[in-house]
Amino acid sequence: MDEGTKSMIVFFLLFVFSGKPAEGQSLLDVCSTCHANATCDDKSDGSGKVCNCKYGFVGNGRTFCQDKDECQIGSSKICGQHTTCHNTFGSYYCTCLAGYSPSNNMAVFIPNDGTHCQDIDECGITGQCGEGAQCRNLEGSFDCSCQVGYKIHNGVEPFNPLRDKASCKVVNCGPPALLEDTVLVPVTGTTYSSVATFICDEGFVWRRGDNSSVCGAEGLWSKPDMVCEAKCGPAPFLANSEVVWHNRSVVIHRCVAGYHSWRGSNVSVCGSSREWQKATLRCIEIKPPINHLLIFNESCLQWKAEKYEEDTEVYKVTYTGSRDYQRSFYDKRKRFLSSKADQLKLCLGLLPVTNYSITITATSAKFTASVTTNTSLPVPPGPVVYYREFDTPLPTLSLRRSPNTLDLISLYQVFVLPVEGFMMFNCSSPAIALPLSTLKSPAEYITAQFEVHRVGTEMNLTIGDGLLYGGFYNAPLESGKNYYIILRAVSQWKSAFKSSCVLWAKVTATSYALRVSSLSAVATIGLVAVVIWGGYSIHWCFKKT
Numbered sequence: 018m019d020e021g022t023k024s025m026i027v028f029f030l031l032f033v034f035s036g037k038p039a040e041g042q043s044l045l046d047v048c049s050t051c052h053a054n055a056t057c058d059d060k061s062d063g064s065g066k067v068c069n070c071k072y073g074f075v076g077n078g079r080t081f082c083q084d085k086d087e088c089q090i091g092s093s094k095i096c097g098q099h100t101t102c103h104n105t106f107g108s109y110y111c112t113c114l115a116g117y118s119p120s121n122n123m124a125v126f127i128p129n130d131g132t133h134c135q136d137i138d139e140c141g142i143t144g145q146c147g148e149g150a151q152c153r154n155l156e157g158s159f160d161c162s163c164q165v166g167y168k169i170h171n172g173v174e175p176f177n178p179l180r181d182k183a184s185c186k187v188v189n190c191g192p193p194a195l196l197e198d199t200v201l202v203p204v205t206g207t208t209y210s211s212v213a214t215f216i217c218d219e220g221f222v223w224r225r226g227d228n229s230s231v232c233g234a235e236g237l238w239s240k241p242d243m244v245c246e247a248k249c250g251p252a253p254f255l256a257n258s259e260v261v262w263h264n265r266s267v268v269i270h271r272c273v274a275g276y277h278s279w280r281g282s283n284v285s286v287c288g289s290s291r292e293w294q295k296a297t298l299r300c301i302e303i304k305p306p307i308n309h310l311l312i313f314n315e316s317c318l319q320w321k322a323e324k325y326e327e328d329t330e331v332y333k334v335t336y337t338g339s340r341d342y343q344r345s346f347y348d349k350r351k352r353f354l355s356s357k358a359d360q361l362k363l364c365l366g367l368l369p370v371t372n373y374s375i376t377i378t379a380t381s382a383k384f385t386a387s388v389t390t391n392t393s394l395p396v397p398p399g400p401v402v403y404y405r406e407f408d409t410p411l412p413t414l415s416l417r418r419s420p421n422t423l424d425l426i427s428l429y430q431v432f433v434l435p436v437e438g439f440m441m442f443n444c445s446s447p448a449i450a451l452p453l454s455t456l457k458s459p460a461e462y463i464t465a466q467f468e469v470h471r472v473g474t475e476m477n478l479t480i481g482d483g484l485l486y487g488g489f490y491n492a493p494l495e496s497g498k499n500y501y502i503i504l505r506a507v508s509q510w511k512s513a514f515k516s517s518c519v520l521w522a523k524v525t526a527t528s529y530a531l532r533v534s535s536l537s538a539v540a541t542i543g544l545v546a547v548v549i550w551g552g553y554s555i556h557w558c559f560k561k562t
Contacts, residue, residue, distance in 0.1 A: 054082035054107065073107035099134040099157065116157035147178060149185035161185075165234050166209035190232035196241065199228075200264065209234060215241055217266045224289060249287035257300035268293075272300035279325050301325060306382040307332075312375075312390045317364040320377065320386070324359065331355045333378045334363060338371040342510070346371075369395045370425055370510050394513040397426045397506040402521050410494045410526040414502065416476040427509040428487070431465040431478060431521075436499035444505060444518035461503075464491045480524060494526035 048057035051068035055078040060067050068078030076082040087095055087109040088102035096102045096111035103110050103125075110125045113134035119126050126132040139145055139159040140152035149167030153160055153175065160175035163185040169176070172183025188209040195201060199215040213230040224245025230238045252260055252268040257276045261269045266287040272278050281297030288294050304323040311319055322330060331353060338348035348371065354363055367373055369392050378385045402416060416429070434442060442461060465478055466487030478486070480502060481494040494500060502522040508515045 050079050052076065052079055052082040055079070071107065073109075095128075097128050097133045114157065145178070147184050149187055168236070188232065188234060188236045190236050190238050193230050193238045196243075199243070207232060213238065215243065216264075217243070217245075218264055245289065249291055249293045253285045253293045253295045255296055255298055255300065257302075258298060268296070270296050270298055272298070275303055276300040277303050305386065306330070306379040306384040307377055307386040310377065310386050310388050312388060314364070315390070315392050316367040317362060318375065318377070318388075319360075319362045322356070322359050322361055322379070327357060328381070329355055329357050330382065331380045332361070332363075333380060334365070334375065335378075336365060336367070336373055336375040338368060338373045340371055342370075348373075367392050369393065394425065394508050394510045394515050396515045397508040397517050399517045399519050400429070400504050400506050402504060402519055404520055404522065406523045406525075408525045408527055410496060410524075411479050411481055412502075412522060412524050413477055413479045414504075414522055416472070416478075416504065418472055418474055418476070425508045425510070426469045426506045428469055428507050429467045429472060429476070430463050430489075430505040430507060431480075431486075432461050432503040432505060432518075433464045433480065433492075433494075434461040434501040434503060436501060436523075440501075442503060442518070444503075444516055445514075462492075463489045465489055480522075481526070494524060496526050498526050500524045500526065 047066040047068065051057045052070065054074045055068045055070045055076075057066050058069050059065075070076045070078050070082035073085050073087070074082040075085050084104075084106050086104045088104045092100045092102040092111070095109070099114045099117040100111045101114060103112065108127075110127055111132075112125055113119050116137055116139075117134040118137050119132050120135055121130070121132045123132070136154075136156055138154045140154045145159070146152045146161035149164050150161045151164050153162070158177070160177050162174045162176075163169055166188050167185040168188055170184050170186045172181050174183075176183035178184065190207050190209075190211070192207060193201060193204065193213040196215055198218045200218050202214040202216060204211065204213045209232050211232045213232075215228045215230070224243075226243035227241045228243045230241050232238055249265070252263045255270050257273055258270045259273050261271045263269065268285040270283045270285065277300070279299050279301045281299050283296050283298040285296040286294045306323050307320050308323060309319075309321040313319060318334070324330060332355075334352040334354065336348075336350055336352075338346075340346040348368055350365075352363065352365065354361065365375075367390070371392050372389070373392065374387065374389050376385060376387045400416060400418075402414075405412075405414070414431075432442070434440060464480065464486070466489050467476060468487065478491075480491065480500075482491055483493055484491050500523070501520060502524060503518050504521040505516050505518045
């Protein structure tokens with residue numbers, strides 16, 4: 018080996034072990050030789066760099082840095098009391114033992130922030146020990162014991178339900194023993210604190226002492242003490258009731274089917290005076306809270322409210338209506354009525370020609386009654402027109418109608434009546450179209466007919482224009498004659514027919530020449546009357562002659 022090679026070896030050894038270059042040599046990169054789990058740090062004396070293993074590792078910093086097992090010093094020393102230490106690569110973490118929880122409520126922790134394991138109060142959990150048991154918290158655990166009226170089952174006290182199969186069961190005294198000259202009233206239970214009641218046997222009456230027995234915590238019935246004897250004859254009779262059980266001293270009554278008990282005692286007792294102290298039970302016939310439900314005047318309800326107390330009842334009335342001829346129509350409303358009365362009436366304002374279903378609910382009694390009704394076709398309202406008088410054979414009349422009207426008018430008909438002194442017109446007479454060859458009748462006749470959906474908001478009609486309107490011939494008026502024009506509104510639904518009439522106009526069918534010559538005539542005053550009947554109205558009209 019030559020001198021140059023020896024010098025290089027010496028320099029490398031000095032670099033590795035001293036961390037600084039030899040005199041006269043250049044500085045090598047120490048940090049590049051550090052282990053993967055090490056850091057390159059400055060030396061404390063400032064003489065260069067050094068490799069140090071990271072936190073959680075031990076070694077020389079260059080060739081090896083191995084994991085440090087922090088848990089080897091013991092869980093209580095590194096994690097604290099009631100803990101388990103878990104080592105990880107380059108670190109560790111802590112968990113609490115069963116029965117303890119970390120103070121920071123985290124499942125795992127490192128106690129560098131003061132976190133520690135504290136006792137869990139298992140008794141704060143509802144039902145931890147089961148029915149009839151009481152819980153006692155212990156350090157890191159808990160135990161259970163039975164309450165008064167309960168005893169241990171399948172184990173001993175104290176017990177832990179997570180570890181043992183033990184539990185607490187209620188004390189059961191079993192059937193009570195019979196006493197001499199007594200009869201046991203059917204008991205509702207035989208467990209702790211249950212009560213058994215005794216009554217005297219037939220021919221005996223209870224005079225003094227305690228007639229009840231109680232199931233105690235030790236599982237035994239207490240013993241009642243009761244005596245005295247008397248005979249009172251046959252069991253007393255209560256109206257609308259029957260005897261459930263009896264002997265010569267006690268009778269128990271109940272109401273027969275169709276009746277219910279209302280106030281009073283249901284027990285008759287044979288007293289020391291050998292007379293029955295009769296039960297005060299009243300048996301009242303069972304009736305629905307809402308009965309005798311009927312509809313009157315097509316829009317009003319009437320019903321009888323059966324109540325056994327003078328309390329105020331609130332009634333909810335719901336009614337819905339539909340129409341066969343108007344699929345889009347739907348009427349749904351509610352009404353509330355609060356009353357103490359026994360007889361009730363309520364008018365609903367139902368719409369005409371509608372099928373209604375009506376439901377009444379007594380809210381406190383929680384009882385519902387229902388009824389259905391079909392409202393009839395009403396007389397339509399009389400058309401609103403202005404009466405006018407014309408001196409022309411072709412008068413034009415006008416009818417105006419509200420666009421939002423809710424009346425059920427099907428059509429309008431126009432009648433022509435020749436003036437012949439005192440006349441009567443039947444508004445409810447059926448409408449019959451005359452053959453076109455007849456043209457018109459010598460008496461009143463229909464000159465025009467209009468379906469209501471074709472009228473709209475305004476209709477104008479010239480009387481006598483010789484045209485057809487709805488299959489009726491509007492015949493010309495005869496010159497020189499006087500006429501009354503009557504407008505009839507008609508409502509029709511199936512076989513029902515209702516109408517109302519108004520006097521629309523008086524027409525004198527004169528030409529212009531006749532009107533001029535009549536001005537020189539002497540005027541006389543006479544009375545002409547028109548009576549319109551069948552439409553619930555009478556009209557009296559006057560004219561000059």
